[in-house]
Amino acid sequence: xxxxxxxxxxxxxxxxxxGLNLQPGQPVLLECPLELVDYGRTLxxxxxxxxxxxxxxEWIDEEIRLITLEHSKAEYLDKSYYWRAxxxxxxxxxxxxxxxxxxxxxxxLKDVDPQRAASLQKSSAVAMNNFRNKIQNGQINWCLTSxxxxxxxxxxxxxxxxxxGMKRLWDQIFYMTRANQDNPIGAWEQHLATxxxxxxxxxxxxxxxxxxxxxxxTDLTIELPEGHIWLGGGWDPKGQIPFVPNIPTEEVFxxxxxxGVNGVVKATLPLNYNGTLIENxxxxxxxxxxxDFSAEAGYDTLKTLIETDDGAHYLxxxxxxxxxxxISNLHQIFFxxxxxxxxxxxxxxxxxxxxxxxxxxDLSREQLLEKGANNSLQHVDFMVGSATLNIDGxxxxxxxxxxxxxxxxxx
Amino acid sequence: xxxxxxxxxxxxxxxxxxGLNLQPGQPVLLECPLELVDYGRTLxxxxxxxxxxxxxxEWIDEEIRLITLEHSKAEYLDKSYYWRAxxxxxxxxxxxxxxxxxxxxxxxLKDVDPQRAASLQKSSAVAMNNFRNKIQNGQINWCLTSxxxxxxxxxxxxxxxxxxGMKRLWDQIFYMTRANQDNPIGAWEQHLATxxxxxxxxxxxxxxxxxxxxxxxTDLTIELPEGHIWLGGGWDPKGQIPFVPNIPTEEVFxxxxxxGVNGVVKATLPLNYNGTLIENxxxxxxxxxxxDFSAEAGYDTLKTLIETDDGAHYLxxxxxxxxxxxISNLHQIFFxxxxxxxxxxxxxxxxxxxxxxxxxxDLSREQLLEKGANNSLQHVDFMVGSATLNIDGxxxxxxxxxxxxxxxxxx
Numbered sequence: 001x002x003x004x005x006x007x008x009x010x011x012x013x014x015x016x017x018x019g020l021n022l023q024p025g026q027p028v029l030l031e032c033p034l035e036l037v038d039y040g041r042t043l044x045x046x047x048x049x050x051x052x053x054x055x056x057x058e059w060i061d062e063e064i065r066l067i068t069l070e071h072s073k074a075e076y077l078d079k080s081y082y083w084r085a086x087x088x089x090x091x092x093x094x095x096x097x098x099x100x101x102x103x104x105x106x107x108x109l110k111d112v113d114p115q116r117a118a119s120l121q122k123s124s125a126v127a128m129n130n131f132r133n134k135i136q137n138g139q140i141n142w143c144l145t146s147x148x149x150x151x152x153x154x155x156x157x158x159x160x161x162x163x164x165g166m167k168r169l170w171d172q173i174f175y176m177t178r179a180n181q182d183n184p185i186g187a188w189e190q191h192l193a194t195x196x197x198x199x200x201x202x203x204x205x206x207x208x209x210x211x212x213x214x215x216x217x218t219d220l221t222i223e224l225p226e227g228h229i230w231l232g233g234g235w236d237p238k239g240q241i242p243f244v245p246n247i248p249t250e251e252v253f254x255x256x257x258x259x260g261v262n263g264v265v266k267a268t269l270p271l272n273y274n275g276t277l278i279e280n281x282x283x284x285x286x287x288x289x290x291x292d293f294s295a296e297a298g299y300d301t302l303k304t305l306i307e308t309d310d311g312a313h314y315l316x317x318x319x320x321x322x323x324x325x326x327i328s329n330l331h332q333i334f335f336x337x338x339x340x341x342x343x344x345x346x347x348x349x350x351x352x353x354x355x356x357x358x359x360x361x362d363l364s365r366e367q368l369l370e371k372g373a374n375n376s377l378q379h380v381d382f383m384v385g386s387a388t389l390n391i392d393g394x395x396x397x398x399x400x401x402x403x404x405x406x407x408x409x410x411x
Numbered sequence: 412x413x414x415x416x417x418x419x420x421x422x423x424x425x426x427x428x429x430g431l432n433l434q435p436g437q438p439v440l441l442e443c444p445l446e447l448v449d450y451g452r453t454l455x456x457x458x459x460x461x462x463x464x465x466x467x468x469e470w471i472d473e474e475i476r477l478i479t480l481e482h483s484k485a486e487y488l489d490k491s492y493y494w495r496a497x498x499x500x501x502x503x504x505x506x507x508x509x510x511x512x513x514x515x516x517x518x519x520l521k522d523v524d525p526q527r528a529a530s531l532q533k534s535s536a537v538a539m540n541n542f543r544n545k546i547q548n549g550q551i552n553w554c555l556t557s558x559x560x561x562x563x564x565x566x567x568x569x570x571x572x573x574x575x576g577m578k579r580l581w582d583q584i585f586y587m588t589r590a591n592q593d594n595p596i597g598a599w600e601q602h603l604a605t606x607x608x609x610x611x612x613x614x615x616x617x618x619x620x621x622x623x624x625x626x627x628x629t630d631l632t633i634e635l636p637e638g639h640i641w642l643g644g645g646w647d648p649k650g651q652i653p654f655v656p657n658i659p660t661e662e663v664f665x666x667x668x669x670x671g672v673n674g675v676v677k678a679t680l681p682l683n684y685n686g687t688l689i690e691n692x693x694x695x696x697x698x699x700x701x702x703d704f705s706a707e708a709g710y711d712t713l714k715t716l717i718e719t720d721d722g723a724h725y726l727x728x729x730x731x732x733x734x735x736x737x738i739s740n741l742h743q744i745f746f747x748x749x750x751x752x753x754x755x756x757x758x759x760x761x762x763x764x765x766x767x768x769x770x771x772x773d774l775s776r777e778q779l780l781e782k783g784a785n786n787s788l789q790h791v792d793f794m795v796g797s798a799t800l801n802i803d804g805x806x807x808x809x810x811x812x813x814x815x816x817x818x819x820x821x822x
Contacts, residue, residue: 027492041472044475045482051484053487054479054487054492057472067459068455068459072463072464076463081467082501086501090494090498094494
């Protein structure tokens, strides 16, 4: 049996090679929670072993965000400061790779005014707009990964003490990321090949639309734009370094037509947005636009999310994940999108990935909009999968074929 | 008696108001050691209370520098990456103030090849050159301060256990910075007025040169350039925000003429450079240039320092501190320049501050050189004060008057 340190080393190697696909001499920007200082140093050491040119670590302290939200004057929360964005852009120009360890405290902002949180979120997103485009176009190799923190583990396993909770969360993360297997890199090669096969089938079908129904009340039709592209597993953007943007990843995804979404969708898992939980919510769409919404908890937060900008009233991503899949089978809510989105079919409010439409990365934002690709400062996933989810796909001929039955692939 | 938290709050307020002179709405970049997370958060909170526009904290982890030095390929250590410098420059353009908590582990690099440490130091300094000019010209209000870390406290008080060492170092820092006084801000106003008086006297004298002698063997003549300016305590750069760049500060300082230094100087305290201690060293100058040097420990590190560039063979600062002064009277080596330099007369190898010559901040590097102001990627203070130090000042008339006798002011 491997020690925690040994498993962390295997996990770090998996992330840096399969995920980030770190190139010899490439600098790495590592964003890591302050609490994970030992693990962050392990990642840095491993990156140098693989041949990184320089590793720059940004230690993320969520408490500083909280202090900002609690103590800053309101007028300054609305102000966009660009220095960090300039660093990211300069880092990109110097050929860097971006590695993020994403482990927010789900309850961080529970006592914060959602309006103040939304102001800070928006002013930060405005500053980061250019860089986010590079991320979404795959112009930089990046990888979003995770690791346990105490606050997060306590939220996931309230019945366990701190030490047991941390151990359980590490174990489940190693399981979900396949880092606990004898040959994680080999397991990922196989897994990525499976996802690629699904992607190829979906791209051959060129569905005109998808129709979602569940016994929980979802009845939603999603038109897919002409030239939409399904992606999943690895990205291989033209002329760029290929990489796997999420570890773990179980999804295949494309973009909806911005104005082609109609009906009602019920979320099947809580959404942790900006430190607040939105629970049991539903959205009603007409010609793509959210025209009504409800939530049993976190309604105000959902409202500020949708009202961020015009594009936050529309969808930007459609993702398919079988209900019977490794993460889903844990039947565990992780309060962390990286895991929860890979346990369930999901949709995203906000920006579409230009990579999910033919020639998309060469188009301007205006040209993308014309083709049906949504644009927004937001991109927030929410879960719609369940054991009763059926999805029918309408072919260009008008014929309808089953894509999902009872939550799983039927293609 | 105040609690540690109360004293930290007073100290933080002193630093942000008297030191940084934080303006309403001004953003703050706080560089703080990872280990000092609670104190860093106190500073951030206090900055918002005073009215900061945004506080961005860069948590500094020296271990990452160590990992870089131990694991990076040599060719990458020589490479300058600019992303962090771009952030600093952008931060300056957005009107920010820079607050640094400087608390390096004095022994961090004791097992690292000095050549590798020098490579990384130099490539980083090259990237930071533009921003450093802004710092040295006072174009940004900044303040260098300190706080205890465990490793550092252990080095200063090897006879104490960890808890006692930390407590003692906090106590001594509160004493040295006057933060433990009833009215620290009032105490600083008085202290700054005293330093201003010394500065004004020295500027009236317009010394042609200073002649240093000690019974330890120093015999050094330092020519001061025409138009040199003595500074001390607070800076009030033309058209900029006034500030006090160091807390504590006991020195008054100016620039030597780059080519006007002759003789031998013996360092009277060890120099902690880049994580290595250089001990019992002496430098011999001819027409300003270091033509010979010796050291009982750290010779190689001293050599790589001097060989950084041409300017590192010359001096850039002359600073006067009485031997009988609050920090000096502790008779404690702190292995931290911020405190040790304020216990002793010192000189600096490397760049001169353009603010210490008339019109200096409006001159190009070439014009500054012509006037005798040294330029270098380095600026490293070393201590030359002792109880036997005499300094004679030669007036423009050729007359000689005592400036220091037996280590203290004689003016």
